[in-house]
Amino acid sequence: MISAEHSPLTRKLSAFVALSEVELAVLERLHQRRRSFIAGRDMVHQGQSAQAAYILSSGWVCSYKLQADGTRQIVDFQVPGDFLGLRSVLLRTSDHSFEPIVDIEASEVLASDLLDAFARTPRLATAILWAASRDEAMVVEHLVGIGRRDADARMAHFLLELGSRLSLVGLGSREGFDCPLTQYHLADTLGLSAVHVNRVLRQLRESGLVTFRDGRVTFHDYGGLVNLAEFDPAYLDQTGPLLK
């Protein structure tokens, strides 16, 4: 019943709640106001004041913070089905920037649309808050990775997490997934230098674990990678619908 003809967000939320026809309809109605953005041009700059949020329907985006010395730290990636900028609706200024990594399609969602949808369908509200909580849990896991894992495990963990997230919306599997990121993106995500990212990738490739090449991540030894990363996907909370 939930399949490829639904939006990625619908597919994702279905991992948490089984949505009724009415809820599906309300959800689809959030996807009016379609927008396109082109790769590389920031959608939102840090310091800018509050914006609408978006639901990403195709393409990849990263959210990052820039520092005075020019280095940047990527906080998270958004893939199809993810919300973007939900938090900055409440804080007075957006505390980070969003950059489309490829050309993207997104639906603009006003705070009022969201509140309206929440009022009609409380279970949908719960599902969306679940998605927000999950995003936060990913940031926390990311923090743990940078603080307490070495470069190899960090990379392995990151690729496994991305794979799981993409699988949830039908864009990945245990075989691998298409991935438009450069090694510079990986470096800014993992708190490494681009040079070291290259070395780590070589090492993972030569160990027969995973290949990152030509826009494609291929898992050669999924179990071995899980082992190296000590990857426990519990924090992604995507074991299947809990609410019936």
Add this chain to the structure above:
Amino acid sequence: MISAEHSPLTRKLSAFVALSEVELAVLERLHQRRRSFIAGRDMVHQGQSAQAAYILSSGWVCSYKLQADGTRQIVDFQVPGDFLGLRSVLLRTSDHSFEPIVDIEASEVLASDLLDAFARTPRLATAILWAASRDEAMVVEHLVGIGRRDADARMAHFLLELGSRLSLVGLGSREGFDCPLTQYHLADTLGLSAVHVNRVLRQLRESGLVTFRDGRVTFHDYGGLVNLAEFDPAYLDQTGPLLK
């Protein structure tokens, strides 16, 4: 009008919205069900299933994740006025543990209490969501620090952030603040070894910037510290009430 006789949470939220008498009353009513916890014994273990949330009224708590190899990463501290475990109300399992650093007093808040309060006073709901967004922004800033700042700047930034947070509830100033943390807490927070934390603290002390000793943090050169850390408190969003 908002002064020491109010709860720390009230003081904190007042930095965001000017609360009416009715709203103050609803807020105080959330502080029924008082609980005490003793230092060092976990309140919530990671992997445990969903719990109530708490409002911390006195003492300090840290939330952390433990890894298989025994290292731990502290994700955040909670000081008086902070919520604790709001997120784990929605995810199926708590994704981290909470440990009281000293003996604490907290009010247990059930999801139903919160929803009830939200329904009565929408502006209070906004204020609480503001607090949650702010907590998330702190985790993000923490991530940036670990990923892209060196040990000195990381330490300086952390101490400045704590100082600002405590000032908001009347427990700190530009002079300094009382601080029950050990150097091991700092190490697990900043992704450093305890040995290196000690060296960094010595260096900051010998530069005349800040002293961490005997449960007290003393700022000797606030401006110099801000400079070293490139500390920009915008993400704390505590410049004073926006909603009148």
Add this chain to the structure above:
DNA sequence: CGGAGAGTTGAACCGCGTCAACCCACGTGG
């Protein structure tokens, strides 16, 4: 008086950053 927790310091080591080449594929303009 003994033990545990916290802090302090030195010496040796190493993971990762930095610098510097060099490669290839692509696009653009003369």
Add this chain to the structure above:
DNA sequence: CCACGTGGGTTGACGCGGTTCAACTCTCCG
């Protein structure tokens, strides 16, 4: 058509920031 620049990737040499191991101190507490 080639000339050139630009962005991504690859590799080696070298050094620094931070870890690890180990020893020692002080204080608190039973």
